[in-house]
Amino acid sequence: MNDPYRSKPSRGRTNFASCICATVFLIFLIAGIVIAYFFLFKPKTPKIAVEAVRFPTFSVTNGTVNFTFFQYVSVTNPNRDEFTHYDSSLQLSYSGEPVGLVFIPAGKIDGGRTQHMSAKFDVQSYPLPAKLKADVSGGVIPTTVNGVGAEPTMEVETRMKLVGRVRVLKVFTHRVDSGVKCGVMIQVSSGSVLGVRC
Numbered sequence: 255m256n257d258p259y260r261s262k263p264s265r266g267r268t269n270f271a272s273c274i275c276a277t278v279f280l281i282f283l284i285a286g287i288v289i290a291y292f293f294l295f296k297p298k299t300p301k302i303a304v305e306a307v308r309f310p311t312f313s314v315t316n317g318t319v320n321f322t323f324f325q326y327v328s329v330t331n332p333n334r335d336e337f338t339h340y341d342s343s344l345q346l347s348y349s350g351e352p353v354g355l356v357f358i359p360a361g362k363i364d365g366g367r368t369q370h371m372s373a374k375f376d377v378q379s380y381p382l383p384a385k386l387k388a389d390v391s392g393g394v395i396p397t398t399v400n401g402v403g404a405e406p407t408m409e410v411e412t413r414m415k416l417v418g419r420v421r422v423l424k425v426f427t428h429r430v431d432s433g434v435k436c437g438v439m440i441q442v443s444s445g446s447v448l449g450v451r452c
C-alpha cells in the first residue's frame with residue numbers, strides 16, 4: 255500500500271548529479287586533447303644544420319675581393335605533418351654590412367624527414383678594409399702573430415632564414431620560422447675556410 259505522505263526522489267537532484275558527471279567528463283576530455291596537442295601535435299621549429307661552407311673561387315685584386323660562395327645545409331622537419339617553406343633566404347655579411355643575398359625557392363619537407371639544400375652566388379669587387387688590402391700586385395699585407403709571419407684572415411657571417419607553415423591534424427595551420435647564423439673564417443690569400451662557428 256502506497257504511503258501518500260512518503261517523499262519522492264527529487265528530479266532536480268538527479269539532473270544536477272548528471273550535469274556534474276557530464277562536466278567532469280568534458281573537463282577530462284579537454285585536458286586530454288590539450289595534453290595530446292602539446293606533446294604530439296604542437297608545431298615544432300625545423301632544425302637547420304650547416305654541413306659545408308666553401309669558396310670555390312676566391313681572388314684579391316686591387317684592394318677588392320671576388321669570390322663564389324657555396325653553402326650546403328640539411329633541414330629536418332620534426333613535425334608529424336609536412337612543413338611548407340616560402341619567403342626564405344641566405345645572406346652573407348662582412349663587418350655588419352651585407353655582401354650577398356640569395357632567396358631559397360619554396361618547397362615542402364614531409365613530417366619527420368630531412369632535406370638537403372644548397373645555395374650559391376657570386377660576389378664581385380667587394381672592397382677589403384685597409385688592413386687587408388694588397389700592397390703589391392696580387393699580394394697581401396703580411397701580418398705577424400707573436401713575431402711569426404701569418405696569413406691575414408677575414409671573418410664573414412652567414413644567416414639562413416626559413417619561413418613557412420605546418421599543418422596540424424590536417425586542419426589547422428601554424429606559421430613557423432627557423433634560422434641559423436654562422437661565422438666563417440677565411441684565409442685571404444687562398445680563400446680556404448679555416449673554421450665555421452654556428
